[in-house]
Amino acid sequence: MKYGILIVSHVPEIAAGVPRLIQQVAKDVAITSAGGTDENEIGTSLEKIQQAVEQNAGSEILAFYDLGSARMNLEMAAELATKKLRIYDVALIEGAYVAASLLQAQVGLPAIEKQLAPLKIKNQE
Amino acid sequence: MKYGILIVSHVPEIAAGVPRLIQQVAKDVAITSAGGTDENEIGTSLEKIQQAVEQNAGSEILAFYDLGSARMNLEMAAELATKKLRIYDVALIEGAYVAASLLQAQVGLPAIEKQLAPLKIKNQE
């Protein structure tokens, strides 16, 4: 499978819940997630993110996150990973939902990114 | 307390996780949530929403949801409730985070709504 989806949240419950929501509309899409710190406190863990990248069956990863510090850890993971990571500054749940349903419908990446564009609400300069 | 925050998601885990994320930056804000169907399947439950409205210490509720059918149940809850519900068509996690942190900082509703406006990504005609 080419593309997989990665969810990174500060909260373990959100990281568990979003895949449940989107897997329902994307049965065949690889979805993994990382949530919370190593102690499952609120925060993010580079190690958990790296594991979620490795465990993802996709060879290229579309990554979605909640808050800015998750993005920074995602970037570090991207720099250390052998797989390509694409980080989207879109609404976490809604963006991941769109990406998952379009991947399931075998829509190509350019069309997916076009549909994600209006959901960009983060990291604006 | 005047305003409370209500999170409605199709997934119980998301409904548990978002309050964890936002309560951390809004210690004094009333936050309740409803997630999943009565059987904790993916979906929403009017009854759970009504309970979350009642249990919320706020006398006026700022409500955030994930997908459109949650909005419809929220509207039904709004029609049946004695409290005023304001439903925001914004990114769930990011919108609730903004509202919670601003309520905690005792920002007034007009300023909060102004800051929510760019996060509106749902229900566009």
Place this chain on the structure above:
Amino acid sequence: MKLTLEKYLSWINEFSQKVIDKKDYLSDLDSKIGDGDHGNNLARGVTAVQQMLTAKQPQDLTAALKLTAMALISKVGGAAGPLYGTAFLEMAKTSSQTTELAELLTAATAGLQKRGQAKAGDKTMVDVWLPVTAALKNADLTSTVIEKAVASTKPLVAKRGRASYLGERSIGHLDPGAVSSGYLFEALLVAEDEK
């Protein structure tokens, strides 16, 4: 045509049976352009309707419509819950003024559109409720009208509900809510024939 309690009960029973029979088909349709639960959702809903009607034995049409609405609203769990629920609730409200079916359905369809904000052509159940209501007003509701309305959703691009996220990819699939609404109105024709 006037709706009576008796006629209503055979209508809703007929519909319930059909939904339960077609549960898997409806969910399959929904899995193409949604989350694959429409049949399960509605089956859970109509089962609750049956239980409510049996338990409460409503003595008039308004009460029966209201019980139906409540059961659907509280048990369906998906978009179909507030949508069908609102439709039946509006019929219940209107039935205290008139029992003319065309009027009941006019109110129901208006409620449906208020709840879901869908217009004609958005590829939703509204695309069945609107033409059926129009046909009833002219007293010429037939299976053909219903079938045509249901089939009309196939080439459309979804603008509302989960299918709308698929954009163009929703083309070529029947809308599950339109199909279940088709069953509702076919059931009405069957109930009418029984009279």
Place this chain on the structure above:
Amino acid sequence: MKLTLEKYLSWINEFSQKVIDKKDYLSDLDSKIGDGDHGNNLARGVTAVQQMLTAKQPQDLTAALKLTAMALISKVGGAAGPLYGTAFLEMAKTSSQTTELAELLTAATAGLQKRGQAKAGDKTMVDVWLPVTAALKNADLTSTVIEKAVASTKPLVAKRGRASYLGERSIGHLDPGAVSSGYLFEALLVAEDEK
């Protein structure tokens, strides 16, 4: 000024001690305009740094800087983790070419800005790293320079990090990352004095 392994170790030890002493204060600052964990995050980080340095006994500056970076990156859990981590990682990389402190900090600050996209005046730790680096280049880093830089964050509107959600309401509060960065550079002055 050239950084040696010995000097670096007393610098980082001094900083670690300070962070642990001021843990609650840093978290209190963060609870005003963030999520109230900056002190706990950093304390967890520097504790891991101490453990790593003790366990691995690095034999050169580059290795020591790299271990510091790794410990911070993996243990902090908040924005400060990738930010401080990247800063020390850039110092580690640069230290194989030069041990001139001004050069190391130039690389560190550039890394920090790349990681967090913050500019001067955005009310972040960058508002301390930039003037401190500039002062080091002119060989006139003093406590006054550091204090002024930290204090400069108070009247600013946050543009990056969690505090940015508060907009105008972030005015009047010190940035916690700026304060902890102030400790880092005060610790440097102490380590220098020890020479």
